[in-house]
Amino acid sequence: MSRSDQLSRRAWLGGMAGIPLLGAGTLGVAARSGREPKTVAAVVTVYRPNSHADVLVGRILEGWRHEGGPGPDLRLGSLFIDQPEASDFGVELAARHGVPVVGTIEEAITLGTGSVAIDGVLCVGEHGDYPLNTKGQRLYPRRRFFEEVADAFRAHGRVVPVFNDKHLGPAWDDALFMYETARDRGIPLMAGSSLPVTYRKPDVSVPMGSDLKGALAIGYGPLEDYGYHAIEALQAFVERRRGGEVGVRWVECLEGEALWEAIDGHEVPADLIEAALRVTPSRPGADWRESGRRESALIRFEYEDGFRAGVLMLPGFATGFSVAFKAAGDSSPTACEIELRDEPHYPHFAFLLRAIERMIHSGAPTYPVERTLLTSGILDRMLTSRSRGGRRVETPELAIAYSPVEYPHAPDPPILVG
Template sequence: MSSTPPTTAESTAAPTKLRVAAILTTYFRGSHSDVVIGRLLDGYLLEGQRREPEIEVVSAYLELLGDPYGGEDPRHDIGVDLFDQAGIPLFDSVAEAIGLGQPGVAVDAVLVIGEHGGYEENIYGQRLYPRKRLVDAALSTMWGAGRFVPMFTDKQLAWRTRDAIRMYEDCRRLGVPLMAGSSIPLCWRTGDQTWPAGHTMDAAVVVGFGGADIYGTHLLELSQSFTERRAGGESGVERVLGLTGAQAHTALAEGRVDPSLYRQALDMLDLQPEDEARLSDVGLDIFEVHHRDGLRTWTVIHEGLNRFGVAARGPQTSTATRVWAQRGPAFGHFSYLVRNIEQFFITGEPRWPTERVLLVSGVLDAAMRSRHASKIEGVPVPVSTPELDVSYQNDDVNVIDAHGLPVIEDAE
């Protein structure tokens, strides 16, 4: 699959700022809608400097109103009032939001945030967020109007691999520039900043916190942001293993996860002895990924760890990195995601390959299915992934990411 982005159609108007339709599942304080859309409404800090948004949210579709978790969660909708105060109309369908209440495409870009809300969970532990449904509604609107504009969708493409592949292929077929992903690969780093571009890599370990589904996508994308820089670039994935609970603890104790790299990644987190001792008692998930060029990576997800570490090794090179995300209410790392989204909408060129997120979507789906099968069978059950023959290269030249550190007490 090529990583060359298609060219967007020119806008029929020339406003001062590009007009964006926000397509959202829910909007409560601290939700992804809040920390992204809030910055586009009010401006944001980046590298200590105040920035005014370069794009303008002019319409919104908000799927879950009131209590987005159906009375099971104390979080409540704040989006309706915020959009009303900002003078931004809320519409009852994706198509109406994109057409500003009329048939057609009356915006220059579409921002989809299909994260959070009381959607069902399947037997594999995957939350069935409607990302594909929302993207399909946007694509259908564009097709009917004969006008195609860039679209960003938050986190992975879809919870199911075949849906993710279809989203990717539909956008390429229709000429819709598509970008996806999360804020974690853009976060502040200490230690070795990244893997040297073009150096051979044999193995890598990422440690972080969970749950497996909601944070698995963050950690897998973080892993890809390092491993895709290896000699030859990304080659695709041939099989994935997911383990949880006692099986994961046994695998870790027996050295199935590369012990040296795991130790290096953990050492970057500056844990107190008592905190590290508790890791053997908390929930644990492991994703083992076999890439087509022989690279093997592990994602180790400890409950309650609240820190991220990465270690990688090759014949001539080794690196170890700590990755810092900022706690709320600031969530400063989302400023970098917003800045990259803005630049994508303005240029029509994704800041990183969409193939990265396509691969992450498929690996997470395979890992969650393998995790379930391994638990049921009582032995590790890897899942073959012939559909993840996804190769690409990335030089990071267009990425706007964090430098230095935020205030330390706010960063974990």
């Protein structure tokens, strides 16, 4: 960020100085469990109603249900907004709760004390006016956010846990930089979206250590933004297969006739497709093969242990996400909708914030950041394949091994959202 950017941000924020403050309202919301709330800094792109900043950070300010009731054992100590001119809502909300909106990320971390004055950082690099690259990736400043956070830690001699909303990067080189910087500097890093911890209908899981034979996710929406969600949801299931996660050998993205030739040639098992379709929310009267046919895409990948999985993006048909999987000895696949509810105020984000809260209090990631690194890499290489006309991309850099952990999904662990 340039000095002129800092000055313009300070000038703009100065214009908001007349908003009355209501004191330490945040502490009153958070302190419900009997343990001392931890103080966090929020570093966000924009803060408008229903943005990711709102549905995550807003729960720290206004409770799990956004109604002023009980909330996480977290206190918002500072807020940095990269595009404050598009964030009147967030600036006014922070002012009502007595939270300083600061001009630099370092200020958010030190609060002017000359030391690391917070217990954790939430980086929400989602939404806002940012350019696209040639592969169609929205270049949110996730690397810049994390790099400035890490530099502040180094300058002031202390690290605290950091959460990055959604995928790392978004470009692969930036994702790898974030992961390696965290590893090399001992920064506890967790990342990802709410899909691994949201509701499932029916409520099913892959038993740890299962001998999986195949898996498929169905998704909707834009290929990068929502393709990530579908890949991540799938990964939360398949990482539990026998032997743990070993990484991905190749990735490809098929569109047009190549997609349908792969489907008709049974390169994706028909029973997985049928099982996933049965639980996928869809548009009334839509046909999965014909509705939005030109926008559909098939993402296929093979893991280092030979296991194959895929994601079928059907934006003209689907209105939600689903996952189907089949284990050895099963006569038919198991499938569930990855359920995203609207009320109260997108409650799946409450379960994501619960996992973040656990990390801030324990000092260790609730689940492995390697899951997010791998899904970020699959997404990036999928977009590379698409830009090359669907050519398969070999991915030795995605030989990312990790051990999955037992962590629940909604409605567990219980929180007051329903």
